Amino acid sequence: MELKATSSKTLYVLLGTLLALALMMVFTTKASAHGYVDGPKSRALLCKEGVNKNCGAIVYEPHSLEAPGNFPSAGAADGKIASANGAFPELDAQTATRWAKVPMTSGANTFTWTLTAAHATDKWDYYITKEGWDPNSPLKRSDLELFCTINDGGKRPDFSVSHNCVVPERTGYHVILAYWEVYDTANAFYNVIDANFDGGFIPPGDGDGDGDGDGDGDGDGNVAEWSPSAVYLNGDRVSYNGAIYEAKWWTQNEQPGNSQVWALVSGSDNGGGDGDNNGGTDGDNGAIAAWDSKKAYVSGDQVTYNGIVYKAQWWTLGETPSSSAVWQAIN
Template identity: 35%
Template sequence: MALTPVKTLAVLVALAPLGLMSINGASASGYVSSPTARAQLCKTGENINCGDFAKFQSELIQSETTESGFPRLLLASAGLERYQALDTESAAQWHKNPITQGKLDISWQITSPSNISNWKYYMTKPDWQQTLDKQKRLTAASFEATPFCEIANDATQVQQGVISHQCQLPVRDGYQLIYAVANLADKQEGKASSIYNVIDVDFESSNVQVTASINGEWTKQIATIDRLVVDSPVVVKAGDVVRARFFAENSGEIINKEVEVTMLPGEESSWSYYMAQAINSKHSDVRAGVLHANGEVYPEKHSINSVYAHSDSRLNHAEFTIN
């Protein structure tokens, strides 16, 4: 009898960019969740035509730390070819987060255990659209050289879940960009690494302050159900068995938490939706689906579904297998 190959989709995927840090056996990763980063808006569907890697792996835009604070090559993609679709600047292409003058709460979703030494936030210059290169891409000259907000951190403390900072914004009008940098503490081959996110914002004249932080109990993302195999989305066929396996910090896999679903005809294209439903039906200490600004998480058929836990949960990642 022929053996059916098994495809394993680890949360901390081996497709991560070179230079990704290894911390406590996991890879450091995360993204700005509010105001939502450009790549994460690709994942949730507000941005389109931004490539599969941004759509499925918005948390892995990471490259070498530099003295200037900006990547040596392209900024939106952090110089990573797989994210290059993010590098084209067009006022009509990217969804903009409405914000107002004054203070702004900036929240990160740290998706795996990470040691972070500091965060830095840069604002574009008033004439930033005149600083683009010939291919209409950002350069370091597009941003103020000094961050408008800088947050120090105890690098010995492992971070995961929602991390929020309140920053005073510089005075700006209209469409601007925030460049968010999380500098990682650990080094690999003697080189430090940073997570880089571009955030598209639109300064409104309204006095209504946008609530940027996510107020809910599900603050710790431990997995994204949809992943990539090579350069393509995962393909699931009717009859395939999908399993979710859960792992806890310092204790490995928790066997009795495994969730198994056999895909029926017609469910293949929305397999993560049915997997998320099954997880929610079996467990009350995790929640699978799409995280919304009001803190609620529920499965959606045409979105990227993830798995969340409480901030103090011992669970720190999950893996999905298809066979």
């Protein structure tokens, strides 16, 4: 009898262990696949960098745009494609000027993903909005056409993945959907890219009626007072001790005049700032300073590199002027 009881106990322990392992495998599979498009920069990544504003929680996790797969026959619903089926609803806002647009050209292009956790992959699909699509209406299936597919057949990718695709002929503003379908779960990742096929980078507009202005107002055209409890993003302006400051990147409870995140726009800076408010000059004679790989630059800052003057189109750090779209040569 004692032997039988011991055997039964051992069996229960074994069954419990197997069940726990099975549950761990399920949850690990669900959580292990994450990534975002960083070349050309996706809407979500530009939110994280503070270029796009009023983005919601995606600024903390641009890698988490996960929703059911099997798109377009299933998956994210029309009107919720950009947000991964409503996971980050702010991303579904769609007007002609709501989002920053990165420069692109038709023809050969390389799309690069950064994966925070690689996972076995079925395929990667790339869609683009059709000519004549409505940029003032939330993205839907009928707006899109497939132009590139990369089949992985279940293999596990590297943490950086690049795909060479031929983008159809387009002009003006178009949206590209980069879609990553996981192999052994029912989920996929949805990243949209706002592209300008007519030239350079276009910052978010402030006249589209959706509250996406420069983030610095208090509703009556005046710059609001800095609040230590408020969260500010790149481009937001505040007043503090009679001066106007502009945020260079995400910040909270960092006092204007005493933190390099704030650039002095107008008025007197009586704080202990670091002198990083000169828009790229050397602070002595107004000459344009040489590019510094360890310095953060914001839209409009100018630097010299290899004898050429470049202007930053959005926030950047460590991106070489001659080899990054963030920098525009101006002479």
